[in-house]
Amino acid sequence: MTLLKKLRIKTQIMIAVGGMLVIMLIIIYSLYAQTSRIVIHNNNQYSEETIRKFQVSLSQKTDEIAQIMLNLGFDPFVQKFLVQHDPSLSYEMTKELDRKIISLKAGRKGIEDIVLIGASGTKYSLNGGISYVQRLEAGILGSKSSFVSGLEKFSYSSSLQNSMVFAQNIYAIDIGGVAGGSRIGYIAVIANVDAMFFDADKTNAEPGVGFFLIDRYGKVFPDTHSPDIARSIRAMSSDPDGERKRTDYVGGVKGAIQIQKLDPIQASVLSFVPEEALLAELSAVRTRSILIVVLALALMAIPFAVIINNILQPIQILVKFINGIKSGRIKDLKMTLQLEGNVEMEVVAEKLNGMLGEIDALTHKLVETTTHLLEAEIEKEKAASAYLRSQINPHFLYNTLESIKGVALEVEAPQIVDMTKALGKLFHYSIKGSGYVTLDQELNAVKSYVFLQLIRFEGRFDVRYDFTEEALRAPVMKMILQPLVENAIFHGLEPKTTKGLLTISGRVAGDRASTLVIRIEDDGIGVEADLLRDIQNRLREEPSSLSQGGHNLSRNDSIGLQNVNNRLRLTYGSGYGLTFESEAGSGTRITLKMPGDIRQPGGNGDVQRAASG
Structure with a gap:
């Protein structure tokens, strides 16, 4: 059942329909098999009753023949005829025998001839069967009781008939010249098997029912004209252990068989009844039933297909629509699904x-909210960057002016002119051009600043510059080095x-x-x-608040250190910025990392245009 649940609905329905068809066919064949057994059983009963009637009729016929032979055998006139030696008297006596035998034969169907043969040589036959009977004389004389021959062909009325000979020896009673009890001849009755034993059964037998008589020599009547059928019938009749009722093949044809x-x-x-004949009508019923089932299925196919289509087509459209949304086609969310x-x-x-x-409305609201948030974040970052830059210039201006004032009080010399010129360059550099310059341009501004500080501190420190040509061409933000x-x-x-x-x-x-x-x-110091740990921790924090512009650092730290770090990380991302390394009494090292591309994301133009300005 678990496997069936995983199949498509269409496949499940087809399996169900196929199962129903198989069940209906099984029911039809089961009914056919059961009905076939009933028909065969009823046929066996009918055949058994027919054979029983045949046996009764046969017993009556044989008793009748035996009574005829007994009456004639003990008839004094017949005994005188059998012991008569005078041919002329024998001839005269035949006329009386004709009368007697004709009267006995009258009304008895199937008796073809009655033959009398005496030990003295006298012979009598009503229809010329003397030679036919004499061929069996050895068996007749050797029989201690009634003699019955096998099936023989006897020519009567110019046609060969299947016949059997019933014979009996005649013994003398007290007649002149012959001792009583002496065998004086025998009497034989030639019976037409077809007319005597089967005529009545043929008229009463149902169509398809066949009866076969098998004599003691294995001859079959009626003649089958097929050696295979004859052999099959002889084999079954001669099998002493064979079943009296069974189903077997005769000449390659299966049928119901009874033997008595x-x-x-x-x-x-x-008796042999072919199953084909027995079940002919049932086969027709079975065929009609199957045709009715097939026709019913064919008639049901159209409404069934319509119903299946009404179920499956909307489901397929729904699945296709959901798969489209799943694959990322957002436009499907704006479509209206039609399922009929x-x-x-x-x-x-x-x-x-x-x-x-609802999803579309929520999506619009989400896009609008996200857009507003992004715009606010961009404005916030711009404001933060501008604020950080604005913090640097006033602070630097204150320190520079203090330096100029100190020098002016002590020395009235050309140094003041040089310092003023350097200060003018710094002001000019800070307010002119784009937000991005080459490192060489930034370095020139730093050199002007360092020049001013060297005058102020009167040579208390030296400055060394070490830049590669590739580095000098790299783009940087303005005023990124001066605070450091x-x-x-x-x-x-x-x-x-x-x-x-x-x-x-x-x-x-x-x-x-x-x-x-x-x-x-x-x-330095x-x-x-x-x-150091406090400075490094604050430099690793995200620049999320304008209030963290360096005011919370120690008074010994520079206000510009965290400002520069924030500018770098706001512009380039968290992968860039400052690292601060120091050891008390040994000095400090600040490292800046930023992209070296010619064009900077979020800049106001390329560096070459800024430099040319």
Whole structure:
């Protein structure tokens, strides 16, 4: 049943129809087989009754023949005829014998001839059967009781008839010159087997019923004209252990057989009814039943096909529609499903269409909400980036102006002009062009800033630049390095009591394709372990709030450090940004990682156009 549930509905229905057809055919054949057994049983009963009647009739006929032979054998006139030696007297006596025998034969159908043969040589025959009987004389004389021959051909009225000879020896009674009890001859009755034993049964037999007489020598009557049939009948009649009732083949034809011994004539009778004849009408009924079933199925096929189509077609449309949605065809969600065929499928279509409408409405709301959220996030990121950049410029401007004021108070020299010029370049660089420049352009701005700081700190640190040509061509965001250099100078080198070294380097890393790596290193005072962990943890946080612009860092940390990290991660993703490494008393190293592509996602144009401006 589990396997059947997994099949298609159409396959299940076809299996059910096929099963019904098989069951109907089995029922038809079962009824046919049962009816066949009943018919064969009734036929056996009929054949048994017919054979019984045949035996009774045969006994009556043989008793009648025996009575004729007895009456003639003890008739004084017949005994005188048998012992008569005078031919002329014998001839005269035949006339009286004709009268007697004709009177005995009258009304007795099947008796063809009565023959008398005396021991003295006298002979008598009503119809010329003397030579026919004399061929059997040895058997007759050797018989101690009545003699019955096998089937013989006897010519009577110019035609050969299947006949049997019944004979009996005649013994003398007290007649002159012959001792009583002496054998004086014998009497023989020639009987037409067909007329005497089978005529009445032929008229009463049902069509198809066959009776065969088998004599003691195995001859079969009536003649079958087929050696195979004759052999089959002889074999069955001569089998002493054979069943009296059975089903067997005669000449290759199957039929119902019954065999009975006929002791009075030392023969057997066999009834054979072919099953084909017995079941002819049943076969016709079976054929008609099958045709009716087939015709009924054919007539039912059209409405059945319509019903199946009404069930399966809506289901197939529904499955196809669902598979379309499953495969990603979103446009199917906007379609209206039409299912025609039955009320149930129309209800399914109505409910599904309602559900699809709700899904479509929810999808629109979800798209609108997502769009608003994305727009808000973009605006938020833009605002965060602008805010971070705006934090850098005022802070830098304040520190620079403080430096210029200090120098101006102490020295009235050309250095002020150089510092002012460098400061002008920085202002000009920060407000002009796109948001992206080459690293070479960014580095020139950093050099102007470092120049100002070197004047302020009067040579307390040296600067070394180490950049590859490939790195200098790489695109970067504006003002991305200045806050980090400022952090290194003010928090690393300024507190140092000895002269320090600031190293700024850049290259395109080989471990990641087109990744620009910039390092800013100083040999300043470094950062304590606790503060280092706090800085590193905050640099790993997602830049999700504008309030985390660096205000929560320690006062010893630069405000621009987390701002630069946030700008990089907001623009390029979490895979890029800053790493901060430091050791108290040994120095600090800041590493920037960003893409090295010519065009930057979210930029305001390519770098070459920005540089040319």
